[in-house]
Amino acid sequence: MWCLGVGGIDMKQYILDIVHGISSIAKGMWVTFTYLFKPHATVEYPEVNVESMLPPRYRGILQVDMDLCISCLACERACPIECIVIEDVKGDKTFVTSKLTQKPTPKVKYPLRFDIDIAKCMFCGLCVEPCPTGAIHHTRKFEGSVTNVADLTYSYIRDTDIELAEKQVELLANKKEKEQA
Numbered sequence: 004m005w006c007l008g009v010g011g012i013d014m015k016q017y018i019l020d021i022v023h024g025i026s027s028i029a030k031g032m033w034v035t036f037t038y039l040f041k042p043h044a045t046v047e048y049p050e051v052n053v054e055s056m057l058p059p060r061y062r063g064i065l066q067v068d069m070d071l072c073i074s075c076l077a078c079e080r081a082c083p084i085e086c087i088v089i090e091d092v093k094g095d096k097t098f099v100t101s102k103l104t105q106k107p108t109p110k111v112k113y114p115l116r117f118d119i120d121i122a123k124c125m126f127c128g129l130c131v132e133p134c135p136t137g138a139i140h141h142t143r144k145f146e147g148s149v150t151n152v153a154d155l156t157y158s159y160i161r162d163t164d165i166e167l168a169e170k171q172v173e174l175l176a177n178k179k180e181k182e183q184a
């Protein structure tokens with residue numbers, strides 16, 4: 004017959020609690036042990052190159068091919084959080100070959116600024132969908148850590164884009180002058 008021990012402790016309950024505690028630990032350890040024989044669900048990043056493991060439609064950091072951009076602003080308008088900023092000028096008409104349709108697409112505006120705030124970007128892909136030339140697209144890049152958040156505003160404009168814009172503005176101005184003469 005069980006009796007109350009020192010300080011009024013129920014010895015039967017006390018021993019049952021110890022047995023229950025040991026069996027709980029054993030069950031937990033068994034579950035952990037079985038994972039030694041299962042395929043690994045994690046990899047040792049960054050030692051392992053995880054890029055090849057990403058799904059085919061993975062949406063990483065955006066890239067803009069400025070040679071294809073016609074500054075139509077469709078991506079800027081589509082972005083729900085306004086993290087794309089484009090400033091452009093009107094210039095003489097040229098054509099770029101769309102990566103999507105392989106057809107010439109007229110270009111009458113020339114970007115002088117094309118910034119994307121990657122810190123704000125939520126990688127939704129809504130800016131990619133309406134692009135008529137395939138200029139803006141997601142890469143598979145996901146590593147973008149910096150020590151200053153301002154460095155996450157990516158500028159895609161190159162010196163050559165500004166030179167082209169200036170040249171096309173001049174050509175357009177000359178054309179207009181000739182028409183008026």
Ligand code: SF4
Pocket residue numbers: 065081082083084085086087119123124125126127128129130131
């Ligand atoms: S992926 Fe989405 S949030 Fe990021 S720039 Fe494009 S539209 Fe904006």
Ligand code: SF4
Pocket residue numbers: 067071072073074075076077078079089133134135136137138139
């Ligand atoms: S939608 Fe495409 S072509 Fe139009 S401004 Fe954006 S990147 Fe350029």
